[in-house]
Amino acid sequence: MRVLVIGNGGREDAICKKISESKKLTKLYCSEGNAGTLRYAENVKLKSNDEILDFAEKNNINLVIVGPEVPLCEGIKDKFDNTNIKVFGADKESAKLEGSKDFAKEFMLKYNIPTAKYETVTSKSEGEKVIKHFAYPLVIKADGLCAGKGVKICQNELEAKEYLKELFEEKIFGKEGTTAVIEEFLEGKEASLLCFVSDGNLIPMESARDYKRIYDGDKGENTGGVGCYSPNELFNEDLKKSIKPVLEKISYGLKQENLAYSGILFIGFMIKNNEPKILEFNVRFGDPETEVVLPRMESDLIDVIEKSIEGTLKAEDLTWKKDKCMTVILTSKGYPLKYEKGKEISGIENVDEDIYVYHNNTEFKNNKILSAGGRVLSVTALGSDFEEIRKRIYKNIEKINFENKTFRKDIGIIK
Numbered sequence: 401m402r403v404l405v406i407g408n409g410g411r412e413d414a415i416c417k418k419i420s421e422s423k424k425l426t427k428l429y430c431s432e433g434n435a436g437t438l439r440y441a442e443n444v445k446l447k448s449n450d451e452i453l454d455f456a457e458k459n460n461i462n463l464v465i466v467g468p469e470v471p472l473c474e475g476i477k478d479k480f481d482n483t484n485i486k487v488f489g490a491d492k493e494s495a496k497l498e499g500s501k502d503f504a505k506e507f508m509l510k511y512n513i514p515t516a517k518y519e520t521v522t523s524k525s526e527g528e529k530v531i532k533h534f535a536y537p538l539v540i541k542a543d544g545l546c547a548g549k550g551v552k553i554c555q556n557e558l559e560a561k562e563y564l565k566e567l568f569e570e571k572i573f574g575k576e577g578t579t580a581v582i583e584e585f586l587e588g589k590e591a592s593l594l595c596f597v598s599d600g601n602l603i604p605m606e607s608a609r610d611y612k613r614i615y616d617g618d619k620g621e622n623t624g625g626v627g628c629y630s631p632n633e634l635f636n637e638d639l640k641k642s643i644k645p646v647l648e649k650i651s652y653g654l655k656q657e658n659l660a661y662s663g664i665l666f667i668g669f670m671i672k673n674n675e676p677k678i679l680e681f682n683v684r685f686g687d688p689e690t691e692v693v694l695p696r697m698e699s700d701l702i703d704v705i706e707k708s709i710e711g712t713l714k715a716e717d718l719t720w721k722k723d724k725c726m727t728v729i730l731t732s733k734g735y736p737l738k739y740e741k742g743k744e745i746s747g748i749e750n751v752d753e754d755i756y757v758y759h760n761n762t763e764f765k766n767n768k769i770l771s772a773g774g775r776v777l778s779v780t781a782l783g784s785d786f787e788e789i790r791k792r793i794y795k796n797i798e799k800i801n802f803e804n805k806t807f808r809k810d811i812g813i814i815k
């Protein structure tokens with residue numbers, strides 16, 4: 401099978417590695433890829449969905465796996481509808497579950513799916529009236545795609561009004577912020593669950609917990625995620641029982657609304673007293689969750705994806721290692737704000753054999769591996785005990801160097 405993976409991050413590096421292990425694979429491309437995907441794929445630079453379609457047709461691609469949210473929300477899946485090429489990912493309408501917070505909240509409300517109380521606003525003045533309906537802290541979310549930066553937890557009225565001004569007057573997110581969702585702040589612990597979606601049916605993968613804040617102790621700015629581990633200790637049998645009817649409601653809603661796609665649904669939960677409420681939907685593999693979930697999967701990923709597209713995937717098709725997995729992400733100084741890039745990376749070749757380094761934002765230039773973004777490398781390991789895994793990871797982080805390398809020191813300390 402000839403496969404094309406779309407994306408250039410740690411998620412796509414993890415997908416490419418897992419795909420490369422399939423006996424069905426004959427050729428693997430990645431667009432645009434990074435220095436890590438070069439280990440198993442031929443990187444190609446395709447600048448638009450039209451270019452991707454053209455390349456796929458000319459190179460006899462059998463399967464396209466879409467990593468990032470932007471091409472899904474633009475409708476890349478729909479472009480392939482009149483071809484024989486299979487695409488693993490949500491169509492444009494289904495992708496609104498991620499592309500519009502308001503769309504997702506309406507969906508949850510309609511199908512009685514537990515989530516935070518909310519109201520949607522389209523102007524600063526409307527927002528200033530609506531915030532009076534909520535206690536503090538409250539949450540304001542830009543409606544559209546903002547690369548994970550559109551959510552603000554406001555501690556008081558002053559902060560809420562300032563953020564509304566930034567969204568509607570300063571237009572910090574452009575058209576993606578012309579609508580906003582204001583919702584109650586949920587207390588508890590966050591947990592992530594990735595599900596395969598097979599013609600609207602949800603088949604859960606193993607759970608994960610990621611770390612969003614840039615500094616130790618969950619301090620500082622929100623990021624795309626700077627560490628992760630799987631499984632999440634919150635997912636005991638009682639919680640799984642609580643989540644099962646939630647997944648059934650989501651599946652029912654997808655089918656009722658003609659959103660029964662085949663791809664991924666990432667569900668962000670807030671858990672309190674073993675009761676789940678949904679924070680967000682994403683219609684693609686999470687990052688960094690993918691870097692700790694896929695290493696634990698024993699099943700052939702191409703097999704799983706083919707069955708998902710056919711609508712025949714069952715829970716028993718997913719088999720998992722008993723090992724746990726953890727990753728710590730090395731970041732560029734300044735991330736998630738203004739950060740440096742173009743720094744030469746050394747030492748990856750010196751890590752222990754039981755350590756795997758996924759590339760988040762790197763490029764291979766003049767026979768050197770260079771940093772190319774805020775999140776640079778995900779240092780990852782499997783094992784039977786989280787404390788032992790984290791010791792191995794941090795020991796090996798010392799072997800990898802680039803100028804002004806930063807990372808959290810408390811990933812995997814489970815309380």
